[in-house]
Amino acid sequence: MPELPEVETVARGLAQRVAGDIINSVWIGRKPEPLKSPARKIAALLEGSRIANVRRVGKHIVVDLEEDGQKPRGQWIVHLGMTGNLVLTSPDQQVPKHTHLIAQLASGRELRFVDPRRFGRLSVHRAESAFKAPGSEPLDVDFESFARLFRGRKTPIKSALLNQRLLSGVGNIYADEALFRAGVRPRRRAAKVTREELRRLYEALRKVLSEAIAAGGSSISNYVDADGEEGLFQFDHRVYGREGEPCLSCRSPIKRVVIAGRSAHYCAHCQR
DNA sequence: AGGTTGACCTGGACGC
DNA sequence: TGCGTCCAGGTCAACC
Numbered sequence: 001m002p003e004l005p006e007v008e009t010v011a012r013g014l015a016q017r018v019a020g021d022i023i024n025s026v027w028i029g030r031k032p033e034p035l036k037s038p039a040r041k042i043a044a045l046l047e048g049s050r051i052a053n054v055r056r057v058g059k060h061i062v063v064d065l066e067e068d069g070q071k072p073r074g075q076w077i078v079h080l081g082m083t084g085n086l087v088l089t090s091p092d093q094q095v096p097k098h099t100h101l102i103a104q105l106a107s108g109r110e111l112r113f114v115d116p117r118r119f120g121r122l123s124v125h126r127a128e129s130a131f132k133a134p135g136s137e138p139l140d141v142d143f144e145s146f147a148r149l150f151r152g153r154k155t156p157i158k159s160a161l162l163n164q165r166l167l168s169g170v171g172n173i174y175a176d177e178a179l180f181r182a183g184v185r186p187r188r189r190a191a192k193v194t195r196e197e198l199r200r201l202y203e204a205l206r207k208v209l210s211e212a213i214a215a216g217g218s219s220i221s222n223y224v225d226a227d228g229e230e231g232l233f234q235f236d237h238r239v240y241g242r243e244g245e246p247c248l249s250c251r252s253p254i255k256r257v258v259i260a261g262r263s264a265h266y267c268a269h270c271q272r
Numbered sequence: 273a274g275g276t277t278g279a280c281c282t283g284g285a286c287g288c
Numbered sequence: 289t290g291c292g293t294c295c296a297g298g299t300c301a302a303c304c
Binding site for chain 1: 274275276277278280281282283
Binding site for chain 1: 295296297298299
């Protein structure tokens with residue numbers, strides 16, 4: 001579920017509420033799938049740490065941890081996968097099914113990682129080897145660097161947008177939405193997209209992502225933010241999930257095709 | 273080397 | 289109600 005705007009929303013919400021709090025103890029479920037680091041390493045780094053900050057890198061939530069004297073201690077990295085969420089609750093809230101980790105905070109609250117499909121991943125990094133995402137942040141990268149990412153790539157432009165080693169944080173919804181707004185068909189070979197089209201794509205992607213962040217994430221389903229509240233938001237999907245419905249510009253039906261195993265939505269009339 | 277496919281999971285929506 | 293099928297916002301390893 002969560003792409004860049006959703007992860008940003010969760011991270012911001014948590015940063016506001018838990019920065020400065022201390023993790024007293026950690027419970028980790030028995031199913032090992034969501035853990036990239038061993039459970040005892042995760043627990044060891046988290047327990048006794050103060051949460052300095054919570055932020056987003058690509059689709060990852062980075063929890064910066066520090067010692068008492070503000071000395072950096074390491075990072076707790078949370079990837080939400082398709083269905084994961086990191087929720088701040090009071091301990092008397094019922095623990096939902098598929099809760100894989102609970103961090104008890106000194107303030108008396110709990111930070112819980114819940115993920116039914118278990119595609120999410122948890123890991124820890126020591127302070128010496130800080131986490132780094134391989135791709136460029138779409139909201140930070142300049143146009144020349146953005147354009148360079150696609151040079152010589154025969155893969156469909158849609159697949160290139162989703163490639164996290166190129167761009168960090170773009171997922172299926174916002175890739176489709178950006179391509180629609182730029183007027184570029186998802187199956188076009190990345191290398192063949194003209195400079196002018198890339199310029200439109202660059203602007204469209206930034207616009208779509210920042211609008212979605214401003215709206216607090218996507219409206220597509222039961223997405224909830226760090227408080228466990230439904231995102232109020234209404235970000236308009238113009239193509240995603242609108243197969244067969246009329247294009248909002250030209251009324252021709254939105255098409256859905258599969259590209260590299262992911263569904264892609266576009267308007268055959270407006271996108272070339 | 274670089275691109276595409278299946279596997280990994282659970283659950284909700286839909287058709288019969 | 290129940291069962292089967294399809295679909296899902298992500299990412300890898302394995303394949304060509």
